[in-house]
Amino acid sequence: MPPLPPGVTAQQFSNALREFGSAVGPEWVLSTDEDIRTYRDAFSPFWEEAEEPIPSAAVGPNTVEQVQQVVRIANKYRIPLWAVSTGRNLGYGGAAPLNSGTIVLDLKRMNRVLEVSEENAYALVEPGVSFFDLYRDIQERGLKLMLDLPQPGWGSVMGHALDRGVGQGPYEDRFGAHCGMEVVLPSGEVMRTGMGAVPGAKSWQHNPYGFGPFVDGMFAQSNFGVVTKMGFHLLPEPEALRLVTVTAPRRDDVVPFVNTVGYLKNAGICPASFGIRSPRNDTGYWSASLKFYGPLKVIDAQWEHAQEKFSAIAGVRFQEDALYRFPLSPDAIDGIPNKNVLGIPDLAAFGQGFVRDGRPHGYGHYFFAPIIPMTGEAMLEAQDVFEQAFKQLELPGRGPVGFTGWQRRSLISLISLPVEHDTGKAQKNREAFRGLMRIAGEHGWGVYRAPVVFMPDAMEVYSYNNHALRRFHETVKDALDPNGILAPGKCGIWPRRLREAREARA
Numbered sequence: 001m002p003p004l005p006p007g008v009t010a011q012q013f014s015n016a017l018r019e020f021g022s023a024v025g026p027e028w029v030l031s032t033d034e035d036i037r038t039y040r041d042a043f044s045p046f047w048e049e050a051e052e053p054i055p056s057a058a059v060g061p062n063t064v065e066q067v068q069q070v071v072r073i074a075n076k077y078r079i080p081l082w083a084v085s086t087g088r089n090l091g092y093g094g095a096a097p098l099n100s101g102t103i104v105l106d107l108k109r110m111n112r113v114l115e116v117s118e119e120n121a122y123a124l125v126e127p128g129v130s131f132f133d134l135y136r137d138i139q140e141r142g143l144k145l146m147l148d149l150p151q152p153g154w155g156s157v158m159g160h161a162l163d164r165g166v167g168q169g170p171y172e173d174r175f176g177a178h179c180g181m182e183v184v185l186p187s188g189e190v191m192r193t194g195m196g197a198v199p200g201a202k203s204w205q206h207n208p209y210g211f212g213p214f215v216d217g218m219f220a221q222s223n224f225g226v227v228t229k230m231g232f233h234l235l236p237e238p239e240a241l242r243l244v245t246v247t248a249p250r251r252d253d254v255v256p257f258v259n260t261v262g263y264l265k266n267a268g269i270c271p272a273s274f275g276i277r278s279p280r281n282d283t284g285y286w287s288a289s290l291k292f293y294g295p296l297k298v299i300d301a302q303w304e305h306a307q308e309k310f311s312a313i314a315g316v317r318f319q320e321d322a323l324y325r326f327p328l329s330p331d332a333i334d335g336i337p338n339k340n341v342l343g344i345p346d347l348a349a350f351g352q353g354f355v356r357d358g359r360p361h362g363y364g365h366y367f368f369a370p371i372i373p374m375t376g377e378a379m380l381e382a383q384d385v386f387e388q389a390f391k392q393l394e395l396p397g398r399g400p401v402g403f404t405g406w407q408r409r410s411l412i413s414l415i416s417l418p419v420e421h422d423t424g425k426a427q428k429n430r431e432a433f434r435g436l437m438r439i440a441g442e443h444g445w446g447v448y449r450a451p452v453v454f455m456p457d458a459m460e461v462y463s464y465n466n467h468a469l470r471r472f473h474e475t476v477k478d479a480l481d482p483n484g485i486l487a488p489g490k491c492g493i494w495p496r497r498l499r500e501a502r503e504a505r506a
């Protein structure tokens with residue numbers, strides 16, 4: 001039997017499920033053990049342990065009005081809801097909530113692409129629209145638009161952005177690429193943000209701000225509302241994409257090397273996401289993989305300029321890895337290993353990450369992802385700090401060799417810890433994960449995103465002035481959601497009635 005929501009009797013729960021069924025259709029209220037299995041986090045750091053968060057049920061509305069009704073019923077019974085768009089957030093929590101007994105508000109059925117404009121390069125989508133769905137829609141309509149994608153294409157355009165996920169191209173900041181939202185507030189009321197607040201708005205997906213405070217950020221990595229529509233700016237299909245690798249030979253080259261990458265990004269010469277790795281003793285100590293999207297003449301000039309800038313570093317080497325011209329023929333697409341840099345969703349990342357020597361490897365992983373400044377000095381410091389941390393926490397390996405450009409002036413040092421099904425090993429990894437967050441915090445680094453079960457720990461690090469930021473979040477939470485029904489504890493934000501749960505966890 002799935003667990004009940006805390007403080008709710010079996011009778012109340014069964015009444016609530018009946019009411020949810022009247023709102024969304026009884027077949028879209030899922031509460032058997034078999035149903036619930038699909039809402040567990042397949043990469044849970046607590047797999048099959050008492051602390052693994054198990055939902056009590058899932059409810060699948062098909063319209064905004066149904067979302068409103070579900071939220072109102074949840075208020076009536078004080079049953080917590082956990083919204084997911086497609087719930088494929090593997091590595092950061094899957095579809096599972098933070099607390100056992102929560103009901104998953106599964107928005108997959110709301111999968112309509114509401115509008116796509118080629119002229120102004122944007123789309124307006126519902127939560128359940130996956131990257132595959134939007135890609136297909138654009139292809140079927142023959143529009144010259146490109147998606148900026150995370151590695152796995154099966155997730156939702158919206159959920160990925162709301163968790164402030166990272167894409168692979170020039171629109172890598174997926175939340176930053178959004179424009180306009182519709183939100184069901186914890187009261188059940190519907191609100192539109194930005195220009196969308198003007199009745200009959202003509203520029204909802206054209207301009208993000210509208211008038212007055214810009215509140216959109218409050219609905220990403222939060223528990224203040226259920227987003228039911230979201231606009232996204234898309235990249236006009238470029239003429240070409242050039243992939244290149246630049247290497248520098250010595251460890252000491254790191255400062256000018258990273259400075260040059262940063263300059264190219266900040267100047268808009270190479271704005272797409274990139275990776276920097278070390279050591280690459282075969283070709284050089286540092287290597288950067290860069291992507292240039294645009295008209296061929298322009299990207300040739302950008303690449304030439306980049307080479308001039310890098311040439312200030314003695315011994316630097318350049319390699320042209322690939323040049324793709326759009327539109328690509330189906331035959332050309334077939335042979336390409338990393339399709340998502342071309343805006344074509346796929347699931348190749350799973351094969352690359354979990355298969356070693358042709359066999360499945362491990363049970364998955366979860367990500368520790370601190371943000372550091374985009375400087376060579378910060379990279380060296382992070383490598384040293386995490387090498388020491390790995391020793392101290394008895395983790396295998398030497399810490400991060402790779403960094404990913406994130407936003408214009410920062411890098412992510414992405415470290416994945418393996419999911420273990422042996423309790424002892426799993427606990428050791430969880431302690432190591434918390435240790436990494438603590439050590440990062442001591443050096444002034446916080447994570448950009450966290451697996452659900454570690455969200456409260458991640459927020460602990462953001463403690464400036466006695467947790468002024470968290471106190472602000474919780475003031476807003478209490479005002480918007482007095483019954484605390486939306487995702488209690490998510491990102492460390494607890495409603496007043498459950499705040500002692502945080503103290504109990506500490």
Ligand SMILES: Cc1cc2nc3c(=O)[nH]c(=O)nc-3n(C[C@H](O)[C@H](O)[C@H](O)COP(=O)(O)OP(=O)(O)OC[C@H]3O[C@@H](n4cnc5c(N)ncnc54)[C@H](O)[C@@H]3O)c2cc1C
Nearest residue numbers: 085086087088089090150151155156159160165166226227
């Ligand atoms: C091998 C591998 C590679 C990966 N590569 C990448 C990558 O390149 N980039 C990257 O960013 N991630 C990556 N991930 C992480 C993750 O799998 C993806 O980000 C995935 O797309 C997120 O799942 P989703 O879109 O289904 O989001 P969901 O699970 O639907 O939602 C994500 C979060 O947003 C909240 N949310 C969702 N919808 C709503 C809503 N409507 N209202 C309010 N809150 C909502 C959810 O509660 C959840 O916290 C990778 C994972 C793996 C395993």
